[in-house]
Amino acid sequence: MEITVLAFGIAKDIFGAQSIQLQTDGVTIGNVKAILEQQYPQLKELASYMIAVNDEYADADTVIQPGDEIAIIPPVSGG
Amino acid sequence: MIDIQLSTEPLDISHCINLVQSPECGGIDVFIGTVRSQTKGKQVVQLEFEAYERMAVKEMRKIAEEAMSKWPVHKIAVHHRTGVLQIGEVPVVIAVSAAHRDAAFHACRYIIDTLKQTVPIWKKEVFEDGEVWVSAHP
DSSP: EEEEEEEEEEHHHHHHHHHHEESSSOOOOHHHHHHHHHHHHGGGGGOOOOOEETTEEEETTOOTTTTOOOEOOEEEEEE | OOEEEESSSOOOHHHHHHHHHHTOOOOOEEEOOOOOETTEEEEEEEEEEEEOOHHHHHHHHHHHHHHHHSSEEEEEEEEEEOEOOOTTTSSSEEEEEEHHHHHHHHHHHHHHHHHHHHHHHEEEEEETTTTEETTTTO
């Protein structure tokens, strides 16, 4: 399955783009994180980061469906 | 009543206060965030705020709803700005009205503290000699 991952803040700098396409055989957010970290090792240097699926924070065993909006959420710093 | 806004335009503090004003309320608590000129002794030139807009609005609403369920408050306004802000400008305004001040103070504090932890908004500090995404690295 091909998925699009949106990037914000420092993740946008790490990807060098506002979004990237990933090819994945896995279907969970844990799988996506593993692929992302392999392709972009700088992600592992962040204080932390989360993945959101359709505007909600998701955990590692969340299953992705085709058409889901996936976004990488580096440490937030609003306010 | 909950009013959530994410805007690229300067925030209107009086408008936030008017939004939560109500004859049943004995007080309004307001938190106004302002852009500070220094971070750890280093001169800040400007800040840039970026948001995952749809999710940020959703998360801010969730926090306001939680605050309403935790304390007897009447109305809440949470307005956050995005884009480039200069020193002294206002990135966030939170206004909470309640019959009694205790609830308003607690709810307002809860909203700003939780917003800083969960709402997908990012701040980049721009210095004379570089820039850094705040909190990104340990």
